[in-house]
Amino acid sequence: MSRTRTALLAALALVAGASGTALAVVPGDVGIAAVPCTVDYKVQNQWDTGFTAAVTITNNTTAKSSWSLKWSYAGNQQITSGWNAKITQSGTAVTAANESYNGTLATGGSLSFGFNGSYSGTNAVPAAFTLDGVTCNVDDGATPTPTDPTDPGDPSAERVDNPYNGAQVYVNPEWSAKAAAETGGSRISNQPTGVWLDRIAAINGVNGGMGLRDHLDAALEQKGSGEEVIQLVIYNLPGRDCAALASNGELGPTEIDRYKTEYIDPIAAILADPAYASLRIVTTIEIDSLPNLVTNTGSRPTATPACDVMKANGNYQKGVGYALNKLGDVPNVYNYIDAGHHGWIGWDDNFAPSATVMKEAATSEGATVNDVHGFITNTANYSALKENNFTINDTVAGKSVRESKWVDWNRYVDELSFAQAFRNQLVTTGFNSGIGMLIDTSRNGWGGTARPTGPGAVTDVDTYVNGGRYDRRIHIGNWCNQSGAGLGERPQANPAAGIDAYVWMKPPGESDGSSTEIANDEGKGFDRMCDPTYTGNPRNGNNLSGALPNSPLSGHWFSAQFQQLMQNAYPAL
Known part of the structure; x- marks a missing residue:
C-alpha cells in the first residue's frame, strides 16, 4: 500500500470503486492532518449475482463503548447475512452496529466485520461512510494519525524467516484451565497449544466460550513488549476428513x-484487523485433507467413496487454495499446510504424489507458493519423533528393516527424518527453498515403563524392530486416542x-473421537477406529484399533487420556 495524503482521499475512494476497494487513509508522514475515522471497504469475492x-x-477520535457505521449504495445491492456486526438495511441505506462483544473501539483502534450480499448490474463501492454521524475518510484538519501497521513501510508488517524465533507462544486460557484442574496438570498447563477453529460457530465462540477475537485479544495481553505467536488450526473443509468419521465436519462435500x-472470509477479516498486526499468527491449514486424495482414493484397498467424491470435485484443493490466498494477504500471518505424517505418506507411491497435490492446492483459487x-x-498423531534403536538402513538376518511388519516398506521410521526429507521433496516440487517444517509433538513421547532402552533381539527383523521401537501402537495406521x-x-x-519448531498443535487431553456413537450437533460421526473392540480395516492392517475406552466426542475433554499422557511423557515431567 502506498502512502497517500488525506487531501486526495475523496477522489481516490471514488476511483477505487472500479477495483472493489474503498481506500482508507494511510497517513504515515509527519504533519498530515488526521481524519476522525477511516473505513476500508473491500469486495473480497464477487460472482454473477452476489458478493x-x-x-x-x-x-481516530475519543474512545467508544458502542458504534454505528452507515453508508448508502448507489445500486441495488442487498445484504443477505453478516458477521461481527448487527447489519440492517432500508432501501439503499445500510447501518452496521456493534455486537455485544465488540462495542469497544479505542482511540487509534480498529475492528472488522463482514457480510454477504446480492446485486445485479454493477456493484459499486459506497462513496461515503459515517461513524456515529461523523463522516469518515475526510480530513478534519486536526492532529496527525499513526502509521497504518499493515503498510509495508512499517517493519511490524514484514514476515520473519521463522515466526517462532525469539517469540513466546500463546497459552490458550481455556485449555490451560482444564489442564490445571487435573491432578498434576499444573506441570504443563502453561504450555502453548493450538486454537482449533473447527466450525463456523467457533469464530465467535461456542457455548459461551472464547471466539477468535477473544483469543487474539488474550494473545496481545500475554505478548507484553515482546514477540508473540498465536497458533490457529483452520479446519472446516467441505466433506472434511473423508476417511475418518470421528472428525467429519459441518459442511457437505x-x-x-x-x-x-x-x-x-470472516477469519481473514478478523486477522487483518490492524489491532493484531503486532502478533505473529501461525495458521495450520486443514488437517488430514490433501493426503487423503492420494492414499484413500481410486483402486487402493484403503479407498473410501467419500474421498473419491472429494477428489472428483476438487473442493479440497479449492478450499486450501482459497484459505492460503485470503489468509496469506495478511502481512503477519504465516501459513503452514498439513502434510500428514510418515506413517501415512512415507511410502514411495505416496511421497512425491502428496507433494504434487499440495502444490496443486497452493496454486489454486488465486494462491501462490509465496502464500505458504x-x-x-x-x-x-502419535508417530515417534526419533527412533534411536534402529534405522531404515539396518539389516537383520538378511532382511532390511523395511521388510519388517511394522515398517512395511516405508522409507522412514520416525517423524523427524520424514519431515526433513519431505521438506526437500516439496522444494523440488516447486515450493520456496526457505519453507520450514513444524512437527506436532503433543502425543508422541511414548515414555513410561514400556519405553525400550535398546534394540530388540537380532533373531529376526520383526523381533529387532518391535523390541526396540518407541512407538508402541499396535499398527502405525492407528490414530484414535491411542493406549499407552x-x-x-x-x-x-x-x-x-x-524444522521451525516442535509444537503442541493438538491440545493434550482433547479426544480424537468417541468410543461409542454419541448424538451431537457438531457434524461428528462415530468411527470404529475409536472403539477399542474394533478389529480394524485395510488402513490399519486389520488390527485392533488400540483406542482407549469411554472416550467422548472429538475435541471434548478426555481426562483419562490426559492423565495417561502425563504418566507416559518423554521427556518425563
Whole structure:
C-alpha cells in the first residue's frame, strides 16, 4: 500500500470503486492532518449475482463503548447475512452496529466485520461512510494519525524467516484451565497449544466460550513488549476428513461457497484487523485433507467413496487454495499446510504424489507458493519423533528393516527424518527453498515403563524392530486416542535442521473421537477406529484399533487420556 495524503482521499475512494476497494487513509508522514475515522471497504469475492465484503473501521477520535457505521449504495445491492456486526438495511441505506462483544473501539483502534450480499448490474463501492454521524475518510484538519501497521513501510508488517524465533507462544486460557484442574496438570498447563477453529460457530465462540477475537485479544495481553505467536488450526473443509468419521465436519462435500464466505472470509477479516498486526499468527491449514486424495482414493484397498467424491470435485484443493490466498494477504500471518505424517505418506507411491497435490492446492483459487510459509507433520498423531534403536538402513538376518511388519516398506521410521526429507521433496516440487517444517509433538513421547532402552533381539527383523521401537501402537495406521501414548518434546523453536519448531498443535487431553456413537450437533460421526473392540480395516492392517475406552466426542475433554499422557511423557515431567 502506498502512502497517500488525506487531501486526495475523496477522489481516490471514488476511483477505487472500479477495483472493489474503498481506500482508507494511510497517513504515515509527519504533519498530515488526521481524519476522525477511516473505513476500508473491500469486495473480497464477487460472482454473477452476489458478493462478499469485509469492512475495517479505524477510530481516530475519543474512545467508544458502542458504534454505528452507515453508508448508502448507489445500486441495488442487498445484504443477505453478516458477521461481527448487527447489519440492517432500508432501501439503499445500510447501518452496521456493534455486537455485544465488540462495542469497544479505542482511540487509534480498529475492528472488522463482514457480510454477504446480492446485486445485479454493477456493484459499486459506497462513496461515503459515517461513524456515529461523523463522516469518515475526510480530513478534519486536526492532529496527525499513526502509521497504518499493515503498510509495508512499517517493519511490524514484514514476515520473519521463522515466526517462532525469539517469540513466546500463546497459552490458550481455556485449555490451560482444564489442564490445571487435573491432578498434576499444573506441570504443563502453561504450555502453548493450538486454537482449533473447527466450525463456523467457533469464530465467535461456542457455548459461551472464547471466539477468535477473544483469543487474539488474550494473545496481545500475554505478548507484553515482546514477540508473540498465536497458533490457529483452520479446519472446516467441505466433506472434511473423508476417511475418518470421528472428525467429519459441518459442511457437505459441495458446500465450498459456504466455506469461503462464512468461514474463511470472516477469519481473514478478523486477522487483518490492524489491532493484531503486532502478533505473529501461525495458521495450520486443514488437517488430514490433501493426503487423503492420494492414499484413500481410486483402486487402493484403503479407498473410501467419500474421498473419491472429494477428489472428483476438487473442493479440497479449492478450499486450501482459497484459505492460503485470503489468509496469506495478511502481512503477519504465516501459513503452514498439513502434510500428514510418515506413517501415512512415507511410502514411495505416496511421497512425491502428496507433494504434487499440495502444490496443486497452493496454486489454486488465486494462491501462490509465496502464500505458504511451511508445512506441519504429525498433527494430532502419535508417530515417534526419533527412533534411536534402529534405522531404515539396518539389516537383520538378511532382511532390511523395511521388510519388517511394522515398517512395511516405508522409507522412514520416525517423524523427524520424514519431515526433513519431505521438506526437500516439496522444494523440488516447486515450493520456496526457505519453507520450514513444524512437527506436532503433543502425543508422541511414548515414555513410561514400556519405553525400550535398546534394540530388540537380532533373531529376526520383526523381533529387532518391535523390541526396540518407541512407538508402541499396535499398527502405525492407528490414530484414535491411542493406549499407552505420552506427551512428547516440549514446544521449542529451531530444534533441528529445516524444522521451525516442535509444537503442541493438538491440545493434550482433547479426544480424537468417541468410543461409542454419541448424538451431537457438531457434524461428528462415530468411527470404529475409536472403539477399542474394533478389529480394524485395510488402513490399519486389520488390527485392533488400540483406542482407549469411554472416550467422548472429538475435541471434548478426555481426562483419562490426559492423565495417561502425563504418566507416559518423554521427556518425563
